Amino acid sequence: xxxxxxxxxxxxxxxxxxxxxxxxxxxxxxxxxxxxxxxxxxxxxxxxxxxxxxxxxxxxxxxxxxxxxxxxxxxxxxxxxxxxxxxxxxxxxxxxxxxxxxxxxxxxxxxxxxxxxxxxxxxxxxxxxxxxxxxxxxxxxxxxxxxxxxxxxxxxxxxxxxxxxxxxxxxxxxxxxxxxxxxxxxxxxxxxxxxxxxxxxxxx
Ligand code: GLN
Numbered sequence: 001x002x003x004x005x006x007x008x009x010x011x012x013x014x015x016x017x018x019x020x021x022x023x024x025x026x027x028x029x030x031x032x033x034x035x036x037x038x039x040x041x042x043x044x045x046x047x048x049x050x051x052x053x054x055x056x057x058x059x060x061x062x063x064x065x066x067x068x069x070x071x072x073x074x075x076x077x078x079x080x081x082x083x084x085x086x087x088x089x090x091x092x093x094x095x096x097x098x099x100x101x102x103x104x105x106x107x108x109x110x111x112x113x114x115x116x117x118x119x120x121x122x123x124x125x126x127x128x129x130x131x132x133x134x135x136x137x138x139x140x141x142x143x144x145x146x147x148x149x150x151x152x153x154x155x156x157x158x159x160x161x162x163x164x165x166x167x168x169x170x171x172x173x174x175x176x177x178x179x180x181x182x183x184x185x186x187x188x189x190x191x192x193x194x195x196x197x198x199x200x201x202x203x204x
Contacts, residue, residue, distance in 0.1 A: 002195045005030035005039035009055040011047020011080055015180035016188075023185055023192040033064040041074035041171075041195045044081030044099075046137070046178050049108065052084055053096050062097055069101045074171035074198070076191040077101075082174035083108055083140050090143060101172040103146025110141040111160060122153045122177075124166060127186050134165070134177035141176055142167055171198065 001024065006016045008029035020027040020043065028035070030042060042065070044052075056062040069075060077085040086098050086106040111118070116138055121131040132153070142164035145151055153166035153175075165176035166187075171194060179187040 001026050002040040002192060003028060003038055004192065004195070005035065005042040007031075007042060007044050007052070007061075007081075009059065009061075010051050011045035012178070012180060013045050015178075016043045016045050016078075019180045019185055019188040020192065023188045025192045025195075030061075031059060033059075033061055036061075036064055036068055039073075041076070041191065042068075043191075044075060044077035044084045045180070046079035046081060049080040049083035049089070050093050050096055052080055053098065056084075056099075057097065062099070066099055069099055069172065072171060074173075074191065074195050075099075075101050076173045076187070078175050078178050078180060078187075079137065079139055082106060082142075082176055085172060085174050086142075087146075088144075102149060102167060102169045102174055104142050104149055104167060104169075104174075105144035106140045107143045108140050109138050110143075110163070111136060111139055120155065120158075122156065122165065124153045124186075125150075126152050126168075126190055129186075132179070132184055132186065133182050134175075134179075135181055136165075136177045139165070139176040141165055142174075171195075 003026045085101040088105040090107040
C-alpha cells in the first residue's frame with residue numbers, strides 16, 4: 001500500500017483524502033518537512049495558489065518539496081495544485097513561488113469572470129472507458145506545455161476549445177479541474193497505480 005501525502009495547508013484537502021483512500025492508498029496530511037520522509041507521492045489540492053505558495057514558504061516546505069520532486073517523487077495537482085506544479089505562472093502576484101514539477105506555463109483564472117465555474121465532458125487520452133465529467137472552478141489552463149509534457153485533455157468545444165486542461169510529465173500529473181469532487185476516481189487511480197507500479201520514479 002503506497003503512502004500518499006496530501007498537502008494540508010489550504011484547500012480541498014478532505015476530498016482528495018477520501019478519493020485516495022477509496023483507491024487503496026494510505027493518505028496522510030503533510031504540513032511539515034519531516035513528514036515528507038514517509039510519503040511515496042503527494043497530492044496538491046485545489047484552493048488558492050497564492051495562499052498555498054505563501055504558506056509553503058512560511059512552513060518551510062517549498063525547498064524540501066522541490067527537492068523531492070526533482071528526485072522523482074510522483075505528484076498530482078488539481079486546479080490550484082496544477083498552478084503549484086508549473087514552472088511559470090501568468091496573472092499572479094510577483095512573490096508567487098511554485099514547485100516547478102512540470103515544464104509548463106499556466107494562466108490563473110484563465111476562463112475569466114463571466115465563466116467562473118462550469119462543467120464539461122472531456123476525452124482524456126489516458127482513459128479509454130468514456131469521457132470524464134470535469135468541474136472547473138476559477139480554473140487555470142496550460143498556456144505552454146514543454147517538450148517533455150504529455151497533453152492528456154483539451155477543452156472540446158465552445159470559446160475555449162483546444163485549451164489544455166490535463167497534462168503529465170513523467171510521474172507528475174496535473175488537471176485544471178477537480179476530479180476529487182465528482183466521485184470519478186480515474187485520475188486518482190491512475191496516480192496511485194503509477195506509484196504502485198513505478199516506485200518513486202526516475203530523477204529528472
Ligand atoms: N483560482 C485559484 C488559484 O488561482 C484556483 C481555484 C481552485 O483551485 N479551485 O489558485
